[in-house]
Amino acid sequence: MTENTKNFSGSKLLTAIVLSILTYWLFAQSFLNIGPKIQSTFSTSPDIVNISISLTSFVTGVFMVVAGNFSDKLGKVKMTRIALILSIIGSLMLIISGNVVLLLMGRVVQGLSAAIIMPATISIVNEFFEGDERQKALSYWSIGAFGGTGLSSFFAGAMATFISWQSIFVLSIILSLLALFLLNNLPESKLVKSASNQFDYIGLTIFVIMIASISFVITQGYKIGWLSSPTLILSVLFFICIFVFYKFEKSKRTPFIDLELFKNRPYIGAVLANFLLNTGVGVIALFNMYAQGGLKLSAFQAGMLTLPYLITLLLVVRLGEKSIKRFGAKRAMVIGPIFTALGILLFSFTFFDKPLYIIVALIGAVCFGGGTGLFATPALSTAVSTTPAEKVGVASGIFKMGSTLGGAFGIAIMTSIFTGIIQSGRSVETAGSIGFIVGTCLVICGVLASALIIPTRKIKTRLKTN
Known part of the structure; x- marks a missing residue:
């Protein structure tokens, strides 16, 4: 650990x-699997339950970059503590x-907590480890994020079934209280700057409107119609906001987001590949x-078929880390998505008989x-290590916002294609196959982003010097 935290346990911090x-x-994220339980408890409509399910992710995506900006200015440790308190509330x-x-208010508060936690904790790792x-x-960090996502559906179902939601x-x-206890006495980063009196509130407002508009289009467009008036109006608003911003x-002189970040090819390549x-x-x-x-299959059986995805991911994460030192980050960022695309392509073989398809799907999940x-x-390391230390909060906020919006975009595109093809009279097998092929194409675009945008030698040099 750095000199700033030499008396603080690294394992305790992690x-x-x-x-x-x-x-x-x-x-x-467990709300994704306990909708019926929530509806029963609150005696409300399915629409309200659906809003409560998506509300946290929406708020997180909209405010993550804003929170990252504040963590750079006010302190990463301080913001993490605030986020944990918000999570408890x-x-x-x-x-x-x-x-x-x-x-609904609780789900909004959870979204604000998550928006603060992600960029702030990435910044803490960047500052306090070398x-x-x-x-x-x-x-x-990646194991916690991906592992939590992979377990959330099973965990929520088990807790709701055998205890209560x-x-x-x-x-x-x-666990939030335990995290607060473990963070006790952790010194604040030496890089923290006092909040400027010239904070760019106008830039912040434009940015929030911009991200809120595109987030709504991505998450709700397939429900209300891609060519509906609200979707088109918000799409136009998004592009206007980009230009004005x-x-x-x-x-x-002191912008909300330093546009110099977007001249950094390794960073842009990592963000785009991560989104895809x-x-x-x-x-x-x-x-x-x-x-x-x-x-x-039942929901439980379908979930069991995706378990190899989670297990393999958690086993390979450390391999990706070790490959950085030996080969540089770019190679793993190209090879990894190739395997991901291959796995998705195997899912598209829906013309196989059920027993054979299940075997192929298990291989695809691996x-x-x-x-x-x-x-x-490697992707997270590239985004962090090629960014000036005083901008890591906002940079990691943009990176993780890419994760959130990418996931929402994937769900919207693939599920709308699937339901649209079925409604046109085609079989479930055809709809599934086409949806998976579209998913394969999106991930291949991620391969191209890593291969064409990220410069190999530059990444290796910066990682070694960091």
Whole structure:
């Protein structure tokens, strides 16, 4: 660890960070699998439940870059503590009453907590670890995020079935308190700057409107129609905001986001490849739809078929970390998505008989998880290590926002293609196959982003000097 934290245990810090990010990836995301339980408890409509499910991810995606900017200015450790307190408050709002307003407010608070935690904890890793230890710490960060996501559906179902859905958030509160205890006495980064009196509130407002508009289009467009008036109006608003934001930020001495970040080819390549690889979240959603609708499997059986994805991913994450030192980050960022695309392509062989397809799907899940695991740490390390230390918060916020929007985009595109083809009179098998092929193409675009945008030698040099 760095001189700034030489008296603070590295394992203690990593435990606190992993517990912190689990408040979103494992606990807040569990809402995806307990919708009927929520509806029964709150005696509300399915529409309200659906809003509560998607609300946290929406708020997280919209405010993550804003939170990253604040963590750079106010302090990464301070912001992480604030986020954990917000997570506790949000969890309490969900479980202390059956009030629908508190339910929705609690999900918003959970979203704000997650938006702060992700860039702040990545910044803490970058600041408080050096060299090989930094790569190792980033691997554990990735394991916490991907592991939490992979376990959230199974974990939520088990807790809701055998105890109660409220117990999920009681446990989240307990682990948040433990994370706060572990972070006690952790010194703040020496790189923290005092908040400027000239903070760019106009830039912040334009940016929030810009991200909120495109987030709504991505997450709701397939429901209300890609050519509906709200979708088209918000799409136009998004492009107008891009133009206004660019012009306004160029004229500011202290802009909300330093546009110099986007001249950094390794960083841009990592963000774009990360966005495209995370469209694979849509593949998992599509596979569950096809397995239950086409193969007539139960939700539990479909979930079991995706377990090799999670297991392989967690096993390979550390391999991706070790490959950075030997080969540089770019190679893993190209090879990883190739395996991911191969795995998704195997899912598209829906013309096979059911027993054979299940075998092929299990092999596909192994390739899918292995490729994603190989990509995870090198991509995160590239985004962090090629960015000036005082901008890591906002840079990692943009990087993780790419993950959130990429996942939402993948789900929207693949599920809308699947349902659209079925509604046109085609078979479930045809719809599933085409949806998976589209997913394969999106991930291959991620391969191209890594291969064409990221310069090999430059990445190797910066990682060694960091």
